[in-house]
Amino acid sequence: MTSVHIIGAGLAGLSAALFLQEQGLRPRLYDANSRPGGRCGGWSPAPGAPRRDRGTHLLLSGNDTVCGLIRRYGRAEDWIRLPPRFRFRDLAEGTDWNLYPGAGRWPGWLLDPTRRVAGLGLTGHLRALLTLETSRADTVGAALDLRSVAGRRLIGPLTVALLNTPAEIASLPLLRRTLRDSLYRGGQALSPLLCRTSLEQDLITPLTEALSAAGVEIRLRSAVSELQQTPEGLRLSGPAGPVFCGRDPVILAIDPAQAHRLLPDLLPDLPQSPILNLHYPMPDRGPEILAELTGLCGGAAEWILRRPGHCAVTISAPRADLLADPDLPGTVWREIRQVYPDLPLRCPADARLLTERRATLLQTPDTDRLRPQTRPTVSGWPETLWLAGDWVQTGLPCTLEGAARSGRMAALAVIRHLRP
Numbered sequence: 001m002t003s004v005h006i007i008g009a010g011l012a013g014l015s016a017a018l019f020l021q022e023q024g025l026r027p028r029l030y031d032a033n034s035r036p037g038g039r040c041g042g043w044s045p046a047p048g049a050p051r052r053d054r055g056t057h058l059l060l061s062g063n064d065t066v067c068g069l070i071r072r073y074g075r076a077e078d079w080i081r082l083p084p085r086f087r088f089r090d091l092a093e094g095t096d097w098n099l100y101p102g103a104g105r106w107p108g109w110l111l112d113p114t115r116r117v118a119g120l121g122l123t124g125h126l127r128a129l130l131t132l133e134t135s136r137a138d139t140v141g142a143a144l145d146l147r148s149v150a151g152r153r154l155i156g157p158l159t160v161a162l163l164n165t166p167a168e169i170a171s172l173p174l175l176r177r178t179l180r181d182s183l184y185r186g187g188q189a190l191s192p193l194l195c196r197t198s199l200e201q202d203l204i205t206p207l208t209e210a211l212s213a214a215g216v217e218i219r220l221r222s223a224v225s226e227l228q229q230t231p232e233g234l235r236l237s238g239p240a241g242p243v244f245c246g247r248d249p250v251i252l253a254i255d256p257a258q259a260h261r262l263l264p265d266l267l268p269d270l271p272q273s274p275i276l277n278l279h280y281p282m283p284d285r286g287p288e289i290l291a292e293l294t295g296l297c298g299g300a301a302e303w304i305l306r307r308p309g310h311c312a313v314t315i316s317a318p319r320a321d322l323l324a325d326p327d328l329p330g331t332v333w334r335e336i337r338q339v340y341p342d343l344p345l346r347c348p349a350d351a352r353l354l355t356e357r358r359a360t361l362l363q364t365p366d367t368d369r370l371r372p373q374t375r376p377t378v379s380g381w382p383e384t385l386w387l388a389g390d391w392v393q394t395g396l397p398c399t400l401e402g403a404a405r406s407g408r409m410a411a412l413a414v415i416r417h418l419r420p
């Protein structure tokens with residue numbers, strides 16, 4: 001049976017391996033880390049403490065590929081499904097509202113002032129969304145005034161949340177595609193799905209268990225340091241010695257910086273964008289609140305996820321002044337208290353700031369154009385090599401869904417190559 005070598009056991013590599021294994025092929029994974037999962041990996045606040053998500057990962061019910069993996073290999077009871085109602089607060093003006101799309105595609109919910117952005121009437125919403133659909137500009141900032149109410153309260157926050165890129169420079173075509181895949185599908189595609197424990201435990205573990213049960217080998221602590229083309233096929237260099245792949249297909253499913261380091265002449269060095277996550281231990285607020293999500297604008301924080309015993313804040317594409325703020329946990333705590341005034345005045349001493357410097361691509365029009373296809377057309381590209389990873393051109397931004405879809409696309413391409 002043909003082996004398929006997959007370098008990288010993040011969500012993209014795991015998704016490719018599962019699909020290949022379902023099709024009767026024999027995938028074999030290599031990962032540099034001591035655990036699979038890549039950016040879905042967790043962290044431990046203290047030795048022996050339960051591992052948590054490094055960042056709050058928001059999955060939506062319309063993320064079809066990831067939801068398909070959970071249905072097939074995971075435990076649905078490990079996921080909390082919230083209604084598609086997004087509570088928002090403008091921190092600068094102290095205004096609250098809900099964004100609460102109706103179940104289907106018909107945007108009738110926009111007629112209801114309690115379900116749409118405060119201070120932006122029906123026509124304001126329609127005008128903003130229509131501008132995004134019809135504008136010939138290539139960035140969101142060039143299409144729409146980001147200082148307007150629509151810009152500050154709707155399009156700016158949506159862009160940063162979906163693309164992890166400042167709206168001024170974010171790719172408009174990519175945002176448009178993402179909105180068609182999410183907001184415009186209505187509430188049935190927009191329910192937030194939150195893992196109960198951690199992404200590592202509730203998503204990555206069931207996928208790796210399914211692979212192990214099928215006899216698929218995952219070699220951890222196996223960084224591939226060189227990928228060479230030889231007349232006999234690809235040769236991978238790793239800590240346990242070289243692997244000669246011969247005619248066997250190889251899927252490179254690692255992050256863009258590492259991929260460029262391995263193949264500097266064939267893959268571009270793509271700019272990346274950070275995400276900051278702040279974690280605050282909380283006095284338990286009782287079992288009736290499984291999870292509460294609040295979107296923010298006009299301050300530093302973007303999303304607060306409150307759970308019993310824990311509060312996590314996400315800041316996507318942080319501004320330079322926030323990266324330089326020596327007391328960011330304290331600054332953000334004051335914003336959290338605007339939403340939860342019952343919390344103590346003093347920021348918890350054990351608050352933690354985690355910085356992911358390379359969380360996703362910086363998703364500008366230039367980056368979007370440079371993203372390689374599953375099988376790049378660049379001259380000199382090895383005949384038996386395919387790409388996966390959230391940064392590969394899937395039509396989606398760098399997300400869990402993009403990563404899972406890229407793995408499936410690479411697996412399908414390999415199958416077409418082997419069984420023309």
Ligand SMILES: Cc1cc2nc3c(=O)[nH]c(=O)nc-3n(C[C@H](O)[C@H](O)[C@H](O)COP(=O)(O)OP(=O)(O)OC[C@H]3O[C@@H](n4cnc5c(N)ncnc54)[C@H](O)[C@@H]3O)c2cc1C
Nearest residue numbers: 008010011012032038039055057058224389390399400403
């Ligand atoms: C803080 C944060 C918050 C996020 N929030 C969200 C969110 O809310 N919603 C959402 O959908 N997405 C979110 N994302 C994005 C999401 O996590 C990623 O898109 C997804 O996990 C990428 O998966 P991947 O498999 O493409 O890459 P990775 O997870 O980076 O996997 C690559 C793997 O390759 C391995 N590797 C690297 N180099 C080598 C080598 N030389 N040899 C062998 N192995 C190697 C790495 O160890 C890693 O396991 C977030 C990301 C971060 C960091």
